[in-house]
Amino acid sequence: MTAFGKLIRTTAFRLTLAYLLLFALFAASLLAYFAWNTRRLINEEITQTVNVETAEINEIYVLRGLYGLARAIEYRSLRPNANLYLVTNPSGQAIAGNVGSLAPGVMATRGWVETAYRRMEETDSRDHRALVYVSELPNGFRLLIGRDLDERRRLFGIVAKAAQWSILIVVVLGLGGGIFVARRVLRRIDAMTGTTQRIMSGDLSERLPVGRSGDELDRLAENLNAMLERIEALMAGLKEVSDNIAHDLKTPLTRLRNRAEEALAKSGSEGEYRAALERTIEESDGLIRTFNALLMIARAESGQARGNMDDFDAADVANGIHELYEPLAEEDGMTLKVKTEPTPVHANRELISQALANLVENAIKYGKPVTQAAGTVVSMDSRQILIEARREGDQVLLSVTDRGPGIPEGDRKHAVERFVRLEASRTLPGSGLGLSLASAVATLHGGELKLGDAHPGLVATLVLPARAGVSDRVAPPTQDVPQKVA
Amino acid sequence: MTAADRTMRLLIIEDDRESADYLVKAFREVGHIADHAADGEEGLAMAESGDYDVLVVDRMLPKRDGLSLIGALRDKGDTTPVLILSALGQVDDRIKGLRAGGDDYLPKPYSFAELLARVEVLSRRRGGPAEDTVYKVGDLELDRLSHRVARGKDELTLQPREFRLLEYLMKHAGQVVTRTMLLENVWDYHFDPQTNVIDVHISRLRSKIDKGFERPLLHTIRGAGYMIRDGIR
Numbered sequence: 001m002t003a004f005g006k007l008i009r010t011t012a013f014r015l016t017l018a019y020l021l022l023f024a025l026f027a028a029s030l031l032a033y034f035a036w037n038t039r040r041l042i043n044e045e046i047t048q049t050v051n052v053e054t055a056e057i058n059e060i061y062v063l064r065g066l067y068g069l070a071r072a073i074e075y076r077s078l079r080p081n082a083n084l085y086l087v088t089n090p091s092g093q094a095i096a097g098n099v100g101s102l103a104p105g106v107m108a109t110r111g112w113v114e115t116a117y118r119r120m121e122e123t124d125s126r127d128h129r130a131l132v133y134v135s136e137l138p139n140g141f142r143l144l145i146g147r148d149l150d151e152r153r154r155l156f157g158i159v160a161k162a163a164q165w166s167i168l169i170v171v172v173l174g175l176g177g178g179i180f181v182a183r184r185v186l187r188r189i190d191a192m193t194g195t196t197q198r199i200m201s202g203d204l205s206e207r208l209p210v211g212r213s214g215d216e217l218d219r220l221a222e223n224l225n226a227m228l229e230r231i232e233a234l235m236a237g238l239k240e241v242s243d244n245i246a247h248d249l250k251t252p253l254t255r256l257r258n259r260a261e262e263a264l265a266k267s268g269s270e271g272e273y274r275a276a277l278e279r280t281i282e283e284s285d286g287l288i289r290t291f292n293a294l295l296m297i298a299r300a301e302s303g304q305a306r307g308n309m310d311d312f313d314a315a316d317v318a319n320g321i322h323e324l325y326e327p328l329a330e331e332d333g334m335t336l337k338v339k340t341e342p343t344p345v346h347a348n349r350e351l352i353s354q355a356l357a358n359l360v361e362n363a364i365k366y367g368k369p370v371t372q373a374a375g376t377v378v379s380m381d382s383r384q385i386l387i388e389a390r391r392e393g394d395q396v397l398l399s400v401t402d403r404g405p406g407i408p409e410g411d412r413k414h415a416v417e418r419f420v421r422l423e424a425s426r427t428l429p430g431s432g433l434g435l436s437l438a439s440a441v442a443t444l445h446g447g448e449l450k451l452g453d454a455h456p457g458l459v460a461t462l463v464l465p466a467r468a469g470v471s472d473r474v475a476p477p478t479q480d481v482p483q484k485v486a
Numbered sequence: 487m488t489a490a491d492r493t494m495r496l497l498i499i500e501d502d503r504e505s506a507d508y509l510v511k512a513f514r515e516v517g518h519i520a521d522h523a524a525d526g527e528e529g530l531a532m533a534e535s536g537d538y539d540v541l542v543v544d545r546m547l548p549k550r551d552g553l554s555l556i557g558a559l560r561d562k563g564d565t566t567p568v569l570i571l572s573a574l575g576q577v578d579d580r581i582k583g584l585r586a587g588g589d590d591y592l593p594k595p596y597s598f599a600e601l602l603a604r605v606e607v608l609s610r611r612r613g614g615p616a617e618d619t620v621y622k623v624g625d626l627e628l629d630r631l632s633h634r635v636a637r638g639k640d641e642l643t644l645q646p647r648e649f650r651l652l653e654y655l656m657k658h659a660g661q662v663v664t665r666t667m668l669l670e671n672v673w674d675y676h677f678d679p680q681t682n683v684i685d686v687h688i689s690r691l692r693s694k695i696d697k698g699f700e701r702p703l704l705h706t707i708r709g710a711g712y713m714i715r716d717g718i719r
Binding site: 278281284285288289292320323324325327328331350353354357358361364365434 | 593595597647673675676677678679680681682683686687690709
């Protein structure tokens with residue numbers, strides 16, 4: 001497509017053309033209205049003057065007879081810018097007046113006629129137009145009084161000229177403006193197209209140019225950029241997942257394979273085979289768990305789990321998880337406590353439960369108090385883990401607090417990443433996905449996972465908006481009514 | 487280790503030849519009759535004509551997918567219990583599967599012990615009215631209405647959750663119940679805890695119902711789960 005072809009195909013240009021037509025029509029109708037009204041006014045004025053004069057002349061004729069009439073007409077004809085006068089006798093011969101020639105048959109009519117004429121004294125051979133009134137005098141004489149229409153013609157000329165000019169100006173300005181606007185828009189669209197083509201060919205880090213005017217194109221570009229941001233994050237997440245799968249699943253797979261190989265090569269008795277096979281199953285179960293957790297995180301991060309949102313009380317989740325893990329904690333020599341207040345939330349119940357379960361499992365695994373130096377008093381609650389559900393402003397907080405060594409501030413961001421197992425925990429079993437899953441779940445609900453210092457210990461908090469997800473219900477006031485749980 | 491007190495007729499609808507052969511063989515080894523269909527259309531035809539106790543249906547099948555197969559069966563008023571096997575193991579997929587008319591959902595990869603336990607529970611559900619008000623295993627009695635539990639002459643005090651745990655185990659007395667089944671049915675969680683959280687609950691329960699008694703009733707089935715039964719059968 002040629003550049004011009006592209007230009008005239010733009011919406012801006014087409015709009016301009018449409019407006020151009022509209023304005024031209026407007027200007028033309030305005031001028032037409034003006035011209036028509038002016039013509040009417042001029043005609044009225046002429047009619048009036050002529051009517052008055054006809055009446056006067058008639059009176060003169062009645063009072064002074066033909067002679068008086070002829071004199072009056074001669075006299076009036078000599079006035080500057082005189083009207084047109086002509087008196088004919090019954091045989092049609094002119095006896096007085098200043099009209100040299102007329103269109104044939106005019107004198108035979110009665111009433112108003114528009115006609116071509118020439119003045120008597122005029123030397124040029126040009127016809128003029130006039131509006132005349134022909135009336136009959138008693139005894140067959142005829143009287144014509146009229147007025148030249150030159151004035152009207154000049155006026156029309158002016159109007160026509162104005163129309164020409166205004167339409168010309170409208171067209172030139174409109175076309176110019178249209179082309180200017182269209183080219184401006186086209187340039188920006190071309191820039192956007194170029195960027196999108198580069199993005200499509202693989203460079204996801206490109207962003208659309210955003211101007212400063214904040215107009216609709218800028219807003220569109222901003223939105224598209226936000227979308228690209230999200231796509232890039234998702235792609236990065238995907239890449240990270242595949243990298244992690246490659247790295248952290250291959251290790252146990254290799255272990256698995258080595259065991260099987262070793263068993264094949266060395267084992268003699270059925271018992272040895274059995275033991276090797278049992279270890280193999282154990283190892284593959286661990287792999288499956290890791291794999292499931294990874295998929296879950298990926299799904300939570302991509303927002304796929306956004307369906308299945310319910311209204312429920314987060315306190316119930318906290319109590320449920322407490323009930324589930326309390327015996328396990330006790331067996332590990334810890335105390336699991338729960339403190340809740342009604343905290344209605346709109347969320348994916350299953351995912352929130354799982355996230356909280358992960359935090360509790362972490363607390364049980366890693367939240368044991370550090371061995372105290374001799375002499376320091378170990379407080380009574382140093383083996384206590386506290387699950388809390390509470391509401392703070394428009395946020396729902398689900399937190400798990402332990403009295404263990406905690407996580408140094410610098411490591412906290414790092415700890416949430418996939419497969420990251422901090423130095424201190426490397427010797428304990430676990431996939432290193434617990435916190436990343438909890439974090440992904442929080443993000444899915446428009447919240448976040450916060451790790452903080454409990455002096456001593458770690459406080460891990462799922463911060464969720466009280467109305468996560470889409471809910472058209474009005475948030476109840478802070479004095480909450482416990483919500484019915486489905 | 488099988489607790490099959492009666493032979494089940496199973497139909498396995500699975501397009502992967504190797505998995506299907508493995509399942510057919512494994513079910514036959516524990517004393518059940520298993521047939522195999524390799525695609526959705528064949529599976530539907532066989533399920534309609536044969537009198538099966540449980541259908542094991544893969545979710546993604548050639549010709550007709552698992553969910554539509556179940557839908558077609560249910561539309562015809564066929565209530566044969568269906569267990570869906572699927573590589574899609576997420577919560578929302580499971581819900582979709584159950585909504586389509588499946589009775590249970592097991593994500594791949596699964597252990598045969600888990601599948602067997604679930605299939606047996608499904609066939610039992612169909613088999614008879616297990617909704618008695620009082621469950622009895624040996625001298626252990628559980629009254630579902632008054633929430634009373636007694637072993638012999640001794641009244642036992644159980645926490646509400648322990649009661650529900652025991653109730654579920656006794657409802658399926660003589661059948662293997664896996665940890666996942668317990669987590670799903672007693673706690674209504676569908677995730678996989680990384681810790682032995684269920685074992686601890688069981689050992690608490692065990693200390694209440696078996697401690698001090700000569701014959702243990704609550705057994706651990708290695709590699710599978712738990713079973714409550716009277717003596718060694």
